[in-house]
Every structure is written in C-alpha cells, then in structure tokens.
Amino acid sequence: MNRRSLNGQSLSGIEASPLGVVASVVIGGLLVLSFVDHPGLFVDQAIGGLVYGMILVLIALGLSIILGLLGIVNFAHGALVMLGAYVTFEIMTQIGLSFWVALVIAPIIIGLVGIIIERGVLQFVYDEDPLVGLLATFGLSLMFTELVRAFWGGGPKGVPLPQALSASADLGVTTVARFRLFTVIVGALTVLAVYLFIKRTSFGLSIRAGVLDREMAEFLGINMPIRFMAMFFLGSFIAGLGGVLRGAEVGMDLGMGEHFIILAFVVVAVGGIGSLFGSVFAGLLIGEAQYLTPVVLRTLATVTGIQWLAVPGIDGLVPYLVMIVVLLVRPRGLFGQEGFLE
Template sequence: MLIVLTVAVHPRLFAQNLLGGVVYGLVLALIALGLALILGLLGVVNFAHGGLFMLGAYGAYEIIAMQGLPFWVAFLVVPLAVGAVGVAMEVGVLRRLYGENPLIGLLATFGVFIMIEEATRARWGGTPLTFDLPAVLQGSITFGVGRIATIRLLTIVVATLVIVGTYLLMYRTDFGLTIRAGLQDREMAGFIGIDIPTRFTIVFFLGSAMAGLAGVLRGAETGMDLAMGFEYVLLAFVIVIVGGVGSIFGSVVAGLLIGIGVFVAPVMVRALATATGIDALAVPGIGGIVPFLIMLAILLIRPRGLFGEEGLLE
C-alpha cells in the first residue's frame, strides 16, 4: 500500500531512487559475495575486506588520475592487483588461523584493515577524491520515466555477470565441489588428493578481487574517501547476516533488499508525509538506519538469516 502511495505521489522520484537502489544493492552484493565466500567457506571473519574495497577505488584513482592511463586499464588491472594483496594477506596472516575461533581472525584482519587505511592515507591523503571517466561512460540513457547514467548501467551488467559466474563456479564445477568438500571435512579431502590450501587461496583471491572490482565501480560513480572502507564492510557484514552465512544467493538477495531499502525508504516516508500532512513522518536520514532495521527484523524471525545453514560455523 505504501509503495502504491509513493508511486502515485512521486512517480519519477520513486523510479529514479529504485534504480539507484538496485545499482547500490548490486555493489553491496558484490562486496558481500566476496566476504561470504571467505567467511562461509574458510571460516574467517575478514574485516580487512573493507580495506580491499577501498584499495580498489584508490587504485583506480592512481592509474587514471595520477598515471594518466585509461579507465579500462584500471577496470582490468585493479581487481587483479587487489586480489594479489588478498592472497598475500591469506598466505602471510590468515592461513594459520583456519579452524580457530572466528574472533581471532576478526582481530587479525582488523589490524590488517588499519594498516591498509593508514597506507592509503599516506599515499593519497585524507581528502575525498574523484577521477574522470571516459566519454562513453559520462552520458545517460532514457528509460520509462527517468534516465540511467551509463556508469550505473555498466555496474549493473558487470555485477550481474560476476554474481552469475561465481554461482556457476561454486555450484556447477568440480572446483567448487572440492572447495565445499574441504569445508565439510578438510582432512578427508586432503587424504583423497585435493590440494585444499591452494584452493582456499584461490577463493581468497576471488573474494578479494570482487571487493577491488566493487571499489573501482563505486569510485567511478561517487568518488572515494577514507571512510568508505569501514562503511561498506559494515554493510557487507549486515548483508551476510541477513542473507545467511555461506549463502551466495542470500548475499545477492540481501544486498538488493538493503540497497533498494536505503534509497526508497526516504521517498516512501516523504510520500506518506505529503499524503497525510504530517511533516514529522519524513524522518531525516532514515535511509541510513534501514540496513540495521532490516537485519533486526530478519534475525527476530529467522536467526540464521534468509538462506543460512544452521550451525555452519559451529
């Protein structure tokens, strides 16, 4: 009913914010997907994931604004470089923590996150930054009652392809089967000849590269600052909790749910305030608390999340 009211009162604004929410949700899903792979498959609470996302954005700035190379070079190179940073972190810090209390991994990765943040500050400073996009990504395309920026369209296409590719890799290939086998019984998987450490490192690379790619896409649209790492990793954890630990599908659904909620909720309360004449209903900043309201509601109804498996990390 409230959605119908919003469409009737603010149709164009609702359409624009719905689209913005889908784009934002796909970026969140891309970050959360990498985090979910690492947490669900490796059992490590990787707080440094936010730092890798931030490195993606700042890495694109380095290549485009400081080195003068095309955006497409950054688009291809930065995720791979961030994935390599993730591999170094996995091999140098986290490999010995598999199977330990998740709190130990959380503390270790929090320390890595602080190191990444301070290294970013030392290299690029603490002020917000942006970089120029190629002409093909600076325009927009008309759709229905609104327009969509080309960079947003690129984000939708790329995020969708990555999400589908990740699902196919993990659930439709022998590689994904061996990863999940190693999670269930690492000793037995090793006994039958599966190189579990190498496969876990590959998963960490993929998850880190996803964070780097999300950073490039988000930095291209909104720019970057030092707060983005903490902000987005916090939202990524919320998405993993809402979707269910270890669920790829859950991370995507939760990311879209939260992304759309953040953008649409302010329009809905504004429409309600307009229709009723009660200005107090248009609560300022309500979009910022929507992710946590959704998480609270889901956990009260289904403590393991929408699609989580009971006892996965026990």
C-alpha cells in the first residue's frame, strides 16, 4: 500500500494570482465595513466562528491523521465524536463525576474504541481498495448510532457546565462565555501537542519513516503495527475530545456524528488530504466563514439597500461553497500533496 508523509504544506505553496489578490481585498473591505457597522455582533460572531472552527479542527485533525497514515477513509470518525459526547453524559450524569474528569476519561475511552476498530476490522483492509475501508467504517458508523440509541435513547441530552466556565467574560464590545474561550485554548494546545509529537519526538519520526517506507522501517526493527495502532488511538482520542467539548457546550443527539463527519471531510478536502496544517487552516477558515458570512451579507444589504443579499440560512451552505471554490482553483486542496493515495 502506498503511504505518504503527513507533512503539511507552507503558505508559500499557494501561488498568488491577481484575481486572488482582488478577492482578498474585497473580502477584507467587507469585513472591516461589517465591524464598523455592528462591532458587538461582528466580534461575537467572529468568536463563535473561532470556537466552531476549532471543533472542526479537532475532528478533521483526527480524520486527517488516520487518512494520512493508513489511507483509510474512516467514515466512523463522526460516530466517535458522538460517542465522546455521550460518554461524557454517562460519566457526569450517571456516574456523578465532574466535567474535568470526563474531559480526560472520555477521550481515552474513545481512543480505546478506536484501537478496537483498527485491530478488529481495519487492519484486514489496509491493502484493499479504499472503497472497502469506506464501506466497513460506514457500517461501523451505523452500528455505533444504533448502540447509542439503544443505550441512551434517541432524544437530545445535555450536561451542566462547570461553575468556573459557566460565566461570561467581558470583551468590551461584547461578552463571551468562558467555555468558548476554554474550547479555543484546549483546541490550540491539542494542535500544538500533535505537531510536536509527530515532528519532534523519536516515536513520531519513526512513524513518518514507516509511512514513507514501511518495509525498510520494519527491517530496521521498528514495530509499525504498534505505531499505526497508536496513531489510530491518537486520532480517535482527538475525535472524542471534540465530542466532549461540543457536547458540553450545545448538547448531544444522534445526528451529531453524521453532521460532523460530513463537515470533517469538507475541511480535509479544502485543506488538502495528507496535510495536518491544511486541516487546521481549513477548519478555522470554514468556521469563521460560516459565522461571519451572514453578518457581512446583512451589512452589505443595509449599505446597498438590496435586501435580498441577506440570504436566510446561508450559513449552512457556506462550508460547501468554500469547498467548491477551493477545489475549482486547487483540486488538491489548499495544501494537498500531489498524487496522494494514488
């Protein structure tokens, strides 16, 4: 099986074009105009986009790790996000432990579930057509959804926020929930930790060596199955962490896995398959675009008097519009590697 490096691409890998420069200037001008017109609303939406984008980063980061290492299109990744949220509900409401305990324990449990998936199913399809792995993980996703329905029911659930994070922080022009700021901090630290683990540790270097040439790495005594299993644990752990944070903020339901797996694939496609940096950049880009686009269009409609510009429900279409535009210009994504998985 052909495995490629997880190295991301630099910003210099994207060639600037006159059209791109003009588009950047126009978008920047609209953002400034929107801020001047409604500073409080703009900042509130920008923070909301940052928080949502960070959740997308966590989910897409785990997906990108698994896809980049193993070449497996893990359609069960969204179900792992959902499981992370529901395990948090179980730990807090049924067992009676605190959110802080759930924040640590729930991702570990999801990571172990990921190991079971990798050892029990996916190791047998590594050298098969990618469609086989996709169908296998799709079946696992359906199974997990029905297990959650049987164990926790089909209705929405929620957990109480810890007292330290339930208040709001005053930012001058607006206030923001402390839990949102906490989500951003946790997400940023997770991204930094993953980067340092893959790029700066001997374990990470051995994994990258095995990705480039597995036979040579195993000849040198590197146990690649153990390392791939560890990376699957890491990818699943991050998915579970995203589920904990999202579930604690807005609650959980059976549809959240399906919702986030679709958006995670959008993020990976926009950022470029095989690029961790691309997943981070694309997640934040889509999060901000989804939250700020309605504000910009509302401001533009007010300034021009063309009311139909404020399209209702446009935020739900934004991720897919961003993906279409990016893939039309760069079919590999913003930071994708040429020939990846070919």
